[in-house]
Amino acid sequence: MKTLEAFPYSNILVLGLAKSGTAAAKVLLKNNKYVRINDGKAIQSNDQIEELKEMGAEVIIGSHPFSVLDDIQIVVKNPGIPYDNPIVAEAEKRNIPVITEIEIAGLLTKGPIIGITGSNGKTTTTTLITEMLKCSQKPVKVAGNIGKVATDIAQTTDEDETMVIELSSFQLQGIKNFKPNIAVLLNIYEAHLDYHKTFENYKAAKFNIFKSQTKNDYLVYNADDPTIIEAIHNADSIKIPFSRKKQLREGVWIDEQYVYFKNERVMSRKDIVLVGEHNLENILAAIAAAKLNGATNSGIYQVLTTFQGVKHRLQFVDTINNRTFYNDSKATNILATQKALGAFKNSIILLAGGLDRGNEFHDLLPFLKKVKGMVVFGQTADKLAGIAKEAQIPIVVKTENVQMAVKEAYEISAPADTILLSPACASWDQYKTFEERGDMFIQAVHTLR
Template identity: 65%
Template sequence: MKKLIDFPYNSILVLGLAKSGTAAAKLLANNGKRVIVNDLHAKDTDQAVQQLNKLGVQVVTGAHPTSLLDKVDVVVKNPGIPYENIIVSEAELRNIPVITEVELTSYLITNPIIGITGSNGKTTTTTLIHEMLLRSSKQAKIAGNIGKVATEVAEHLEEDETMVIELSSFQLMGIKTFKPKVAVFLNLFEAHLDYHKTLENYANAKANIFQNQDGDDFIVYNADDQRVVELVSQARSTKVPFSRNNVSIDGAWCDQDYVYFRKEKIIAQKDVALVGTHNLENILAAVCAAKLMGATNVGIAHVLSTFTGVKHRLQFVKNINGRLFYNDSKATNVLATSKALASFSQPTILLAGGLDRGNSFDELIPYLKHVKALVVFGQTAHKLEETASKAGIEIVESVDNVKQAAQTAYQLSSPKDVILLSPACASWDQYRTFEERGDMFVDAVHTLE
């Protein structure tokens, strides 16, 4: 198991448990550091708390006393905790650095890292890159916001292994030295503004993915997204574009028939298994990153011809009596749902709703032309009903949860219809995670026959 190298702090406050906080606290304790953990909602009887106590870690629950910052060198913050938190804001007043768990990987490994960020498509692209490397006989492990804590993966990396890591804006705000060999910037749209407050703040957080890179590193970026192009113009690393719309001799591109990397044909588009034009962007980004790290055309083509999607991201669930069910629970914003809807032309029943972040859903209207019915749930049900009315959708049903939504949609459907769970909202009003929401939907679908 790898140890921290030249980590400059000895007394650390870990703010927030969950997976990343628990992993960070264990790592730091195992490296002989003085560690205090503070979590507002944890209980002393929780398994994670008891495990940390056995390692000599003090865990303070139920409140955020700022006195915990006395004699602390650095705060390791759970990515989801806002910077307005009393501990975080007080730490900044005291000039105590605030980092996230992913920053610790910089002190654990010298292995090459491929980091992927963007408003949408991160999980699919991360998974594609990982699979492309493995199919090309390259050693790689997957980590980050995709569900596997970065430090836990990094601790067990072999010398010849590459880390492929999905990175959220929340994680990227807390890096100081983290530097991927290949950074991938997929796209930039308004998202998480309840956390970042402005699009500029959000964009700057995303741009941190390349802030520490130099000329020996690569930034793979979406040349069709002007906001991304403007941000990447600041990068010191070697720029590798991808484009659906233009020939990109320095990167990945496509025409009506093939996907290319520079001048090489990679795969015929008719042989690509993933549906959706948005997934074509993810594919082009993945091709760039994989090729830069030595993946073969044969390995890449095999993955693209067999990979049908990640769980909860436009995941095909089942064909029941001619109805095609898709689980897109990871679509937590309007843009993601728009792209999911654009992937289909046949009559569709859309299942949507969730946490109300104050936004409207009128941007969905151009994508609702083939939606024959809408089944809504959660805090935003009423807003989505209003959007359906504006779009001229006559059949709208309101239900309590996604299980009922699946049942109702099936009753409303006809053969050859698509039944699509693509909520356009975060899950936290009813479910702990989008995975829990998607799993409930999948389970419900399997009971319909």
Template identity: 60%
Template sequence: MNTLKNFPYQNILVLGLAKSGMSAAKLLHASGKHVTVNDLKANTDDPQVNQLKNIGVEVVIGSHPLQLLDGVELLVKNPGIPYHNPIVEEAEARGIPIITEVELASQLIGDSMIGITGSNGKTTTTTLIHEMLVHSQRKAKIAGNIGSVATEVASTMNPKETMVVELSSFQLLGIMSFRPKISVLLNVFEAHLDYHKTLENYKQAKANIFMNQIEDDYLVYNDDDETVKQLVKDAKAIKVPFSTTQKLTDGAWCDREYLYFKQEKIIALHDIALVGKHNLENILAAVSAALLDGATTEGIHHVLTTFTGVKHRLQFVQKVHERSFYNDSKATNVLATTKALAAFNQPTILLAGGLDRGNDFDDLIPFLSEVKAMVLFGETAQKLKITADKAGIDCVEFVDNVKHATQKAYELSEEGDVILLSPACASWDQYRTFEERGDMFVRAVHTLK
């Protein structure tokens, strides 16, 4: 196990257990640090609590006593815990540095990583890069919000391996020296303002991914996104743009027939298995990063001709009697659903609904031209019906859940139709996670045969 060397902090508080807190605490303890873990919701009989106590880590649960900060030199915060949490605010007031566990991962492996962030497309792009490297016989491991947490992966890496890590704005707020050799900034849309408070704060958190990069690092960025272009303007790294709208001499681009990297023809567009314009952007970003890290054209070609999507992210499930079923349960907002709808130009039945976050759905209307029917569920069903009426969709059905929605959509469908679960809403009114919602859809599709 790799441990931290020359890490200047001795007394450290880890706030929040979960996977990231557990991994950080174990790494810090193995590195000879005095570690205290504090978690509000954990119970005394939780296996994680007992495991930490058994190796000598102090664990405090049920509250956040401010005296835990006495003598603390560093706070390692679970990314999901907001900065207005009282113990976090007190740490800031005392001048205690606050990091997330990805900073610890960078302390372990330096710049041997490719970091990917953006408002949408992170998981797909991260997966593509990792697969492209693996199929090019490059040694790579995947980490972050997909797979294992970064510190867990970094603790077992050797110097010849690359970590491909998906990074959220929450994680990137908590860095100090974190520096990927290759950073990827996909896009920036308004999101997570309940956490960041302002759009400017959110944008700056995303920009942290290249904050510490130097002149021989690489920054892959979306040249079609004006916000991204402004953010990267003063970056020190070598800029490698990608675009679906223009020819580039220094990055990845496409015309109507082929995808290119600089002047090299990589693949014919009709050979790419993954559907959707937004996924073409993700593919361009992934090709850029993978090639910069030594992937081969053959390895990239193999992945792009076989990869049909990450689970729950415009994932092709299967065809049933010439109806194509797609699981896009990760579409928890209107923007994500517009991107899914834009991926198809054939008759579509849309399954949507979920937690009411107070927004309307009128931004969907320009993208509903191919939608012949909507099957609605959850708290927002009636709101979505209003949008369907505005869009001139006559066939609208209400059901109890995603399972019933799948059956109803199949009954309404004809050969050649797309049946798309893309809810435009969070899942928490009926399901614990979007994954649970998507799994119900996949199971229901498989029962149709």
């Protein structure tokens, strides 16, 4: 069993269970720490809670009394719990540090860590890096916001294995000393303001990814993003830029014919099968991180000539009567939908809508020129219908959900059209996750057959 040698706290509050809280609690208990668990939504008969009690945890569920902080030295917070939560706010008043489970994962990991963050493209880039290393016969494991709890994966990672971690702003806001050996910053765009309250807070959380890096670490960054360029001046790490707009003799770049790592020609551009200009940025970032970690050009080539995208991120689903269907359910903000719309040259039927977070969607207007029809659903249906009217889109249909939207989209489409689910909204008004929403889309497409 791996031990938490550099974790100097004895009494810990785990606030919020779910996957990350449960994983953190188990590791702490195995390391003979006193662990108190507080979760307002859990139920007494939960098998998971019974297991934690048997391991020695004190469990307080159903409410959040301030007394849960008594004698506590540090709080391990579920990333989804906001910082204005009363217990978190009280902990900060008492000068009790608040961290997320990623901090513990970093202490457990003895091998190299590649951390990836950005407003969009994290999952695609994380997957590309992982596959490039695998195809280069480099031992690697993947974790983090991609769906696998980093603390769980860290316990099984050997010193010669690289851990590739997708990192959200929620996770990064709660780190103190965690640092990846290679940090990847993809892009920064206003997002999750319901959680972070201001864009400045959101940026600060994202930029935590390099705050503890040293001169022996690498920071792979988007040289086309002015917000990132301004932020990285204070980074101590070795800076490796990537760009799809300009030549970079010290970074990764692309011209009309080839992809380059510094002055080395890596592969032909025409052999890349992943669609979308925005995905070129993800590809360049992945090449930089993978090459710095020892990936071979042949391994990179093998991935980029076969990889067509991760599930729910511009995922090709099917072609039916010369209509092509793409599932981009992971597009939970406007920027992601902008990038998806820019990925196609032919006419588009756009399916969009979901949780209303106060956005007015005017930033979509310049990207709707190829959209000949929109099918809208969810809480934001009326707002998006208004934007479609403003963009003079000839056909706009309002429907109840994604499943019905697929049928409506097919009926208003013509041969050679792309039917694209790219909601520009979170899914929680109708679906538990964006994955569930995407699966409903896929199922409805297959039903058309």
